[in-house]
Amino acid sequence: MSRPQEQAARPVVDLAARRRQQARRRQVSVQLLRLAVAVIVLGGWELGARSGVIDKFFWSQPSDIATTLWHWVKDGTDLGPLWDQVLTTLEETVGGFVVGSILGVVLGVILGRNRLLSDVMGPYIKAANAIPRVVVGALFAISLGLDIRSKIATAAVLVFFVVFFNAFQGVREVDRNLVANARILGADGRRLTTEVIIPSALSWIIASLHTSFGLALVGAVVGELFGATAGVGELIYSAKNNFDAAGVFAGMALLAAMALVAEALITALEDRLIRWRPPVATETRI
Amino acid sequence: MTPAIELRGVTKRFLTPSGGVYTALRDLHMTVDPGEFCAVVGPTGCGKSTTLGLISGLEPPSEGEVEVLGKPVNGIADGIGYVFQSDAVFPWKTVLENVAAGPRYRGASNRDARERARDWISRVGLSGFEDRYPYQLSGGMRKRVALAQSLINGPRILLMDEPFSALDVQTRSLMENELLGLWSASSASVVFITHDLEEAISLGDRVFVMTAGPGTMKSNYKIDLPRPRNVAEIRFQPHFAEIYEEIWKDLRDEVLVSYERQKRGAA
Numbered sequence: 446m447s448r449p450q451e452q453a454a455r456p457v458v459d460l461a462a463r464r465r466q467q468a469r470r471r472q473v474s475v476q477l478l479r480l481a482v483a484v485i486v487l488g489g490w491e492l493g494a495r496s497g498v499i500d501k502f503f504w505s506q507p508s509d510i511a512t513t514l515w516h517w518v519k520d521g522t523d524l525g526p527l528w529d530q531v532l533t534t535l536e537e538t539v540g541g542f543v544v545g546s547i548l549g550v551v552l553g554v555i556l557g558r559n560r561l562l563s564d565v566m567g568p569y570i571k572a573a574n575a576i577p578r579v580v581v582g583a584l585f586a587i588s589l590g591l592d593i594r595s596k597i598a599t600a601a602v603l604v605f606f607v608v609f610f611n612a613f614q615g616v617r618e619v620d621r622n623l624v625a626n627a628r629i630l631g632a633d634g635r636r637l638t639t640e641v642i643i644p645s646a647l648s649w650i651i652a653s654l655h656t657s658f659g660l661a662l663v664g665a666v667v668g669e670l671f672g673a674t675a676g677v678g679e680l681i682y683s684a685k686n687n688f689d690a691a692g693v694f695a696g697m698a699l700l701a702a703m704a705l706v707a708e709a710l711i712t713a714l715e716d717r718l719i720r721w722r723p724p725v726a727t728e729t730r731i
Numbered sequence: 732m733t734p735a736i737e738l739r740g741v742t743k744r745f746l747t748p749s750g751g752v753y754t755a756l757r758d759l760h761m762t763v764d765p766g767e768f769c770a771v772v773g774p775t776g777c778g779k780s781t782t783l784g785l786i787s788g789l790e791p792p793s794e795g796e797v798e799v800l801g802k803p804v805n806g807i808a809d810g811i812g813y814v815f816q817s818d819a820v821f822p823w824k825t826v827l828e829n830v831a832a833g834p835r836y837r838g839a840s841n842r843d844a845r846e847r848a849r850d851w852i853s854r855v856g857l858s859g860f861e862d863r864y865p866y867q868l869s870g871g872m873r874k875r876v877a878l879a880q881s882l883i884n885g886p887r888i889l890l891m892d893e894p895f896s897a898l899d900v901q902t903r904s905l906m907e908n909e910l911l912g913l914w915s916a917s918s919a920s921v922v923f924i925t926h927d928l929e930e931a932i933s934l935g936d937r938v939f940v941m942t943a944g945p946g947t948m949k950s951n952y953k954i955d956l957p958r959p960r961n962v963a964e965i966r967f968q969p970h971f972a973e974i975y976e977e978i979w980k981d982l983r984d985e986v987l988v989s990y991e992r993q994k995r996g997a998a
Contacts, residue, residue, distance in 0.1 A: 620819075622815050622817055622818075622819040623819055623821060625789055625813070625815070625819070626813065626815060626819035626820075626821075626880075627821075627832070627836070628789070628807055629787060629789070629807060629811060629812070629813040629881075630832055630833040630836050630880065630881075630884065631833055631836035631837040631884070632832075632836045633836070636836055640821070640832070641821065644821070644823040645823075647823075719823070720864070721822055721823040721824070721825075721864040721865075721866065722822075722866070723866045
């Protein structure tokens with residue numbers, strides 16, 4: 446009698462162990478393949494540039510870009526220490542991101558809650574949204590000057606519309622049953638907003654924060670291109686003026702690194718704020 | 732004796748998105764005594780849920796009068812509990828926070844609300860699940876949360892809109908028995924909407940039959956089965972079958988009318 450049980454028990458253990466091993470192996474091969482992609486792209490670029498297939502003057506080459514970056518780190522840039530440039534752009538970006546997000550959420554919730562207001566304002570907001578908004582950077586450079594304020598304003602405008610539309614939609618999509626339930630349980634208008642409408646809209650709002658941090662970075666850099674004395678955008682701008690392609694690429698690499706770090710921070714924030722959601726399958730995340 | 736709920740000549744019309752007028756309820760009369768458990772059956776689309784909307788004060792009637800506990804309904808009245816058909820527990824609140832919501836909204840301190848919530852969570856058999864989020868619970872457990880969330884406010888009137896229709900048969904009769912237990916310990920009047928005549932008879936003191944839409948009350952039956960009842964077994968009593976047959980004759984015609992209409996609508 447005991448034999449068949451043993452036989453039944455062992456394959457289950459083996460199966461679980463094998464699954465774990467498979468998962469580990471897959472993880473390793475994904476990492477190796479990622480590395481391979483980087484080696485092929487960067488290596489091909491380097492080889493192409495050295496053999497003359499790619500024009501070094503316009504497209505630079507990875508080793509030059511790395512050298513430029515190292516030079517910036519070690520000796521500082523033409524504009525001053527590298528850290529100051531990164532910090533300047535980061536301040537502008539975060540400032541614009543915070544201002545734009547707060548305005549977007551507040552106005553999105555107000556207009557989402559008030560149908561008359563949203564009907565009146567609707568066409569104007571759509572029109573404003575249709576303008577290529579980076580041009581407001583020019584306006585802010587004139588009106589606010591070349592200091593940090595004009596960059597924060599530009600970034601905030603870009604962020605605002607994305608967050609606003611998501612907050613607005615999130616408020617509109619609130620489950621009517623949940624609203625009815627809260628009212629029956631005794632919630633007044635303020636409680637309804639803070640305990641039902643905003644939490645419900647939060648998953649929409651947070652989803653928009655991923656996109657909008659990238660846009661805040663765009664706003665800050667564009668603002669710097671319109672005129673600045675420091676920042677990664679200004680670094681790129683002056684490299685462009687010197688026909689220094691490696692400098693432009695090095696600036697891009699810095700921006701990419703900043704965006705990736707910010708993305709990780711926002712994902713961590715998301716996980717904290719919407720713990721109540723069923724976890725998503727890990728494969729869908731990149 | 733003032734009735735707990737009284738609807739007199741109530742009509743409810745809605746504007747359809749295409750600009751037409753849809754009559755959901757027509758000249759409806761209904762009286763529920765204090766402490767009475769009323770079940771309402773009727774074919775699909777006869778306005779059962781609309782009736783609850785009117786009693787709760789979520790929606791005003793187009794014509795007629797709605798009185799709850801002797802007072803005309805004007806907005807959401809105190810002393811009402813409402814268990815919705817779909818999940819209406821807040822997905823971003825834990826079980827404890829969900830159950831504590833009512834007292835907090837009604838001005839209780841956070842500590843007091845949590846203490847009372849713990850008590851109600853154990854009464855509906857969810858002790859140990861206080862810190863779970865609704866997505867981590869089964870359908871039956873979420874219904875228990877919804878029940879505790881409503882009952883913690885000590886409602887004198889409990890409105891239930893097909894609360895157990897999404898549950899499997901076994902869970903459902905367990906929940907029905909628990910509901911009867913909780914109700915008998917309170918003095919609340921219940922209006923319980925269902926499309927299931929068996930459920931209506933096994934739970935109710937009285938069963939209302941509604942006509943196909945626009946809905947109105949066709950008839951009502953006093954159910955003289957003894958209490959306490961065991962929902963899982965009461966249907967085997969010969970008297971249950973007699974009552975069922977009598978009401979079904981009434982309900983069948985309405986179900987057929989509604990079915991024919993749906994077929995024509997679909998064609």
